[in-house]
Amino acid sequence: MKNRCFWVTNSQLYKDYHDNEWGQPVFDDATLFEFIILETFQAGLSWITILNKRENFRKAFDNFDYKKIANYPAVKYNSLLQDTGIIRNKLKIKSAIINAQLFIEIQKEFGSFSKFIWSYVDGKPIVNKFHTKEDVPTTSALSDKISNDLKKRGFKFVGSTVVYAYLQAIGMVNDHTTDCFKYSVL
Known part of the structure; x- marks a missing residue:
């Protein structure tokens, strides 16, 4: 049995995400944007909630095509508010x-x-x-800096905690704990 990070549950979806995505360095703009969408919608919710709705988000947000999303008309915004497959938060949808x-x-x-x-x-x-759950921070000086820069540029739902989770997700910060099988392979 593989030893994984403390936050991974018995959910196969969670295991697959941890084993194949989380902490892997991402340099592709399309994937970087996908994680911005997912992390900003996750604010205040559990990550498993977002993972369970990820494919719904993918369909609702045109496969996370930022060029299309940037030009969404009011009718698309209103249809997203009615989409029960995603998080129907007005401010988060507008922020996307x-x-x-x-x-x-x-x-x-x-x-x-x-x-x-x-x-x-x-x-x-x-x-x-990091060795234990208690060692892993929810923010850092780096996430503070990036959060402040993004906010100055007008980005929404990019507080330091959201940004830190984003940095972990895209592999800019490798926070696999030292007892996790992924720690030594990244």
């Missing part, structure tokens, strides 16, 4: 549209969102050596 527009602005400025976000760590993941 705003964040898509700002994501494109960052691409124009830096060439890609990946170049922008990974510049904070010179393109190299931070590998922490």
Whole structure:
């Protein structure tokens, strides 16, 4: 039996996410945007709730196509508010549209969102050596800095806790605990 991080439940969905995605460095803009959507909707909720609805989000948000999302008309916004397959929070749905527009602005400025976000760590993941649940923080100086920068640019639902979870998800921060089988392979 594989030893996984403390937060992984018996859910196969959770195990697959942990084993195949979480903490893996992501440099593709489309995937980086997908995680922005998922993490911002997760704010205040459990991650398993989001994972269980991930495919619904994928369908509702046009496969996380930020170019389409940035141009959603009011009728699409209103249809998302009625979509029971996703989190129907008015502010979070509006933030997905705003964040898509700002994501494109960052691409124009830096060439890609990946170049922008990974510049904070010179393109190299931070590998922490946490042993227990209590060791793993929910924010860091890095997540504070990125959160502040994104907020100044107009992004919504990007507090330091959300940003830290995002950094973990996209592999900029490797927080697999030292007893996890993924710790040594990343």
